[in-house]
Amino acid sequence: MRNIRASGLAKSFSSTRVLHDIDLDLPGGAFLALLGPSGCGKTTLLRLIAGLEVPDSGSLHFGDRMILGPGRFVPPEDRDLGMVFQSYALWPNMTVRGNVDFALKARRLPHAERAARVDEMLQAVGLAHLADRRPHQLSGGQRQRVALARSLALRPSLLLLDEPLANLDAHLRHRMLAEFRRLHAATGTTFVLVTHDQDEAMAVASHIAVMDAGRIQQVGTPEDLYRRPATPIVARFIDHGITLPVAITATHEGRCDLVLGGTSLSLPGDARPGRGWLCLHRPDLRLSAGAGHLRAEVLSQTFLHGRYLTHVLPRGIDIDSLSLAVDRPLPAHAQIGIDITGGWVIGDGTCAQGHDATAKEQADA
Numbered sequence: 482m483r484n485i486r487a488s489g490l491a492k493s494f495s496s497t498r499v500l501h502d503i504d505l506d507l508p509g510g511a512f513l514a515l516l517g518p519s520g521c522g523k524t525t526l527l528r529l530i531a532g533l534e535v536p537d538s539g540s541l542h543f544g545d546r547m548i549l550g551p552g553r554f555v556p557p558e559d560r561d562l563g564m565v566f567q568s569y570a571l572w573p574n575m576t577v578r579g580n581v582d583f584a585l586k587a588r589r590l591p592h593a594e595r596a597a598r599v600d601e602m603l604q605a606v607g608l609a610h611l612a613d614r615r616p617h618q619l620s621g622g623q624r625q626r627v628a629l630a631r632s633l634a635l636r637p638s639l640l641l642l643d644e645p646l647a648n649l650d651a652h653l654r655h656r657m658l659a660e661f662r663r664l665h666a667a668t669g670t671t672f673v674l675v676t677h678d679q680d681e682a683m684a685v686a687s688h689i690a691v692m693d694a695g696r697i698q699q700v701g702t703p704e705d706l707y708r709r710p711a712t713p714i715v716a717r718f719i720d721h722g723i724t725l726p727v728a729i730t731a732t733h734e735g736r737c738d739l740v741l742g743g744t745s746l747s748l749p750g751d752a753r754p755g756r757g758w759l760c761l762h763r764p765d766l767r768l769s770a771g772a773g774h775l776r777a778e779v780l781s782q783t784f785l786h787g788r789y790l791t792h793v794l795p796r797g798i799d800i801d802s803l804s805l806a807v808d809r810p811l812p813a814h815a816q817i818g819i820d821i822t823g824g825w826v827i828g829d830g831t832c833a834q835g836h837d838a839t840a841k842e843q844a845d846a
């Protein structure tokens with residue numbers, strides 16, 4: 482299995498730059514999710530990898546093979562890849578079997594081998610019993626399975642999936658994610674999935690590239706992104722992360738001494754002394770038995786998943802509200818202490834907004 486290496490890929494449409502200097506090094510056999518808000522450039526990057534768009538600059542290698550680069554452009558059909566789109570793109574007049582067989586026929590594979598591969602793929606996606614139906618006689622999930630079977634029948638080294646589950650309801654999406662995981666493990670094919678849904682990305686991906694405004698912010702495992710975000714944008718994007726402005730006073734052996742509001746803390750991180758961000762998730766905040774690291778006023782509570790989700794107004798830091806789960810009801814306006822039991826500290830250098838971002842922007846992010 483070949484790794485995928487992109488270096489300095491950039492792309493503009495008219496005068497608008499939609500991808501800036503994209504570097505990526507993905508091990509062969511990985512399952513990469515390109516994750517980010519609408520319009521950040523995920524599909525454009527996927528289309529560059531597929532050969533459906535040509536970049537303004539940069540190079541792309543599959544293993545040792547240069548696919549794209551100065552004076553070189555390998556066309557999509559010679560890149561040994563399959564693609565699955567949101568809109569299935571099945572042939573309406575062909576049966577399920579015919580759809581899966583179509584590309585194999587075009588490759589002029591012998592009849593017996595084609596039949597065997599079609600049977601194998603229909604088995605793999607659980608559609609063998611519907612082989613003689615036409616697309617209009619299938620549900621959305623079944624059509625998406627045909628599209629998957631059709632792409633995988635060619636045994637590509639790389640499968641590109643562009644929001645393939647967007648048209649499916651939540652239940653079917655869940656089932657198809659399990660299917661993707663299973664097929665990825667069974668085939669050893671490298672998968673690249675475009676999604677704006679982080680739960681989807683977290684559920685299937687071995688690697689996630691978080692994109693924002695045409696740049697890759699960070700590539701890592703789902704756990705890396707959650708526990709060790711590289712930028713405030715990643716921290717806020719993953720699982721409703723919270724970023725609190727801090728002053729970092731000293732760093733030693735992977736830990737940062739910092740001041741949050743008026744309180745001194747020492748937490749894991751990757752930053753130099755100066756201004757920075759403490760990146761937290763809700764489980765890092767606990768109701769304190771004493772004064773805690775932060776003082777806050779209770780705004781409201783909602784009973785959710787067996788606990789009280791408590792919205793508070795923290796004192797002494799520039800943020801509109803925080804939420805934490807507590808085990809008991811608290812009256813509005815109660816003054817509480819909050820313990821910070823974990824988190825990750827990063828510097829201010831990589832932040833597009835900087836410390837001057839309004840509290841509102843942070844709360845919205």
Ligand SMILES: Nc1ncnc2c1ncn2[C@@H]1O[C@H](COP(=O)(O)OP(=O)(O)OP(=O)(O)O)[C@@H](O)[C@H]1O
Pocket residue numbers: 494495499517518519520521522523524525526677
């Ligand atoms: N062919 C095109 N011509 C002009 N602009 C384009 C073209 N394709 C994409 N864009 C623009 O490039 C930017 C990135 O688009 P892209 O489809 O890659 O984003 P995305 O992250 O996949 O978004 P979404 O999740 O909404 O599909 C957007 O501003 C989009 O309007």
